[in-house]
Amino acid sequence: MALEKNSESGLGVEADPIPGKASEGSGDERPRTKDPPGLGNPLVIVKDGGTMRILMLNHNTKWRGTFFRAFHFARCLARRGHEVTVVTISESNRLRFRTENLQGVRVVESPDLLAGKGRTGWDPYDTIRRTLLALTGETFDIVHAFDCRPAVILPALALKRIRGVKLVSDWADWWGRGGIIEERGRILRWTMGAVETFFEEFFRPFADGLTVTSRALQDRAAGLGIPRGRIRYIPSGADTETIRPMDKIRSRKLLGLPENGPIVEFIGFVNYDFDCMIRSFPFVQKAFPEATLLLVGQPSPLTPKLSKACGITRGIRETGVVPFEKLSVYLACADVLLLPFTDKICNIGRGPIKLGDYMAAGRPIVTQPVGDLRFVFDGSEPIGVLAGDTPEEFGRAVCELLADPDRAEKLGRNARRLAEERYAWPILASELERYYEHLLGSPDRSAAAAKGGHEA
Known part of the structure; x- marks a missing residue:
């Protein structure tokens, strides 16, 4: 997801990010009824299976990419009574760890010496610091490695081999072997293609369990020799608590956007x-001259180039990065939400996190029937329109919804209901919790977890 989270309410301190083992009398049986002050104090539900100590390792900076998937799982598991630490890469720190408590989750930002795309789990310095931190800190029951960049998988393997911690690998994107690497520049493709593929594939079989966000990755993992019984399909979810349907006109007034177009x-x-x-967009403007294309997130250098090439002289508005807590307001302004998803390997192998945000907002969605999206959109209660791969077909699908507001409203209601009933993060976190307990041998949920993962 594209937006910046305002985390000023967190308890940020420069301290030992993973302290030593808890003192006697502070073990798993300790009841927890609320988060530290200033963090929202959500209800914590302590499950019968007992508290698990969970370490999640991520390769992105905070509030970017897969961090959202890890954090949403973490906050929901924390509410269920577990002790969860998420280690992610600091956006700027090069020497020191930084720790804060966000919604009951200990979030640790690790120092990293690289910049740009290099600051995504490739730094040997960050890898070593994380490994030493993990091996000298408290004991964990589960380490969940979100993707397989060196700063994630190597500390996780060290915990598995040296301390006997159960290792779960999460596969959320198709990086190498014709995937996202093909979207990079020529130099990166030549220098990093084989490296990306090696880290993506070589270490997966060493994990005790594997979670995947798409059926294509599930099949790819099986092709690496991983037994299907060790693989759980758990897609990314919808933040139905933070993102709620709001009044369209009122939201537009708040943001100074056109009220009627x-x-x-x-x-x-x-x-x-x-x-x-x-x-x-020109195909949309031809049918609806007053239409606005609202781009929320970091401005792309492609926008002016493509606009000029397409003869677009008006109608596109870029907001830049906005605070996460305002996301509901921005989403509520839309008549139609756009999720272009053409037929390419990188899309076949991923489940976009923004889909959950769109569904939670209760607005109709235009996308393409690629990867797992075709299963989500082919349900008995559709949530949007599936378009073809060309710009003209995509624009025509957008116009189809703009021309039929009643249908668009119904699709939006369906989307919100699907988010609440099947894709809400607490539902998916419950599936992940059962899978963890299955791996740990917890008798009360092993049978349920053995049945498999999420059904789209």
């Missing part, structure tokens, strides 16, 4: 189909 909207830091989306 149609607005189609995209949110995101990363979009591998930006070209398709921009090129589709």
Whole structure:
């Protein structure tokens, strides 16, 4: 997801991020009824299976990419009575760890010496610091490694081999072997393609369990020799608590946007189909001259280039990065939400986190029937329109919804209901909890977890 989270309410301190083992009398039986002051104090539900100590290792900086998946799982598991630490990369620190408590989750930002795309789990210095930190800190029951960059998988393997911690690997994107690496520049493709593929594939079989966000990754993992019984399909979810349907006109007034003209909207830091989306807008403007394309998130250098190439002289508005707590307001402004998702390997192998945000907002969605999206959109209660791969087809699907407000409203209600009933993060976190307990041999949920993961 593309937006910046305002974390000033967290208890940020420069301290030992993973302290030593708890003192006697502070073990698993300790009841927890609320978060530290200033963190929202959500209800904590302590489950019968007992408290698990869980370490989640992530390769992104905070509030970018897979951090959202890890953090949403973590906060829901914390509410269920577990002790969860998420280690992610600091956006700027090069020497010191930084720790804060966010919604009951200990979030540790690790120092990193690289910059740009290099600051995504490749730094040997960060890898060594994380490994030493993990091996000298408290004992964990589970280490969940979100993807397989060196700063994630190597500390996780050290915990498994040296301290006997159960290792779960999370596979959320198709990076190498024709995937996201093909969206990079030529130099990166040549220098990092084989490296990306090696780290993505070589270490997965060493994990005790594997969670995946798509059926394509599930099949790819099985192709690496991982027994399907060790693989759990758990897609990314919807934040139905933070993101709620809001009044469209009132939201537009709050943001100074046109109250009456149609607005189609995209949110995101990363979009591998930006070209398709921009090129589709002239087809929308032809049918709806007053339409606005609202781009929420970090501005792309492609926007002015593509606009000029397509002859677009008006109608596109870029907000820049906005505070996460305002996301509901921005999403509520849209008549239609855009999720361009053309037929390419990187899309076939991933489940976009923004889909959950869109569904939670209760607005209709236009996307393409690629990867797991075709299963989500082919349900008995549709949540949007599936378009073809070309810009003209995508624009035509957008116009189809703009021309039929009643249908669009119904699809939006369906989307919100699907988010609440099947994709809410607490539901998915419960599935993950059962899988953890299955791996740990907890008798009360092993049978349920053995049945498999989520059904789309």
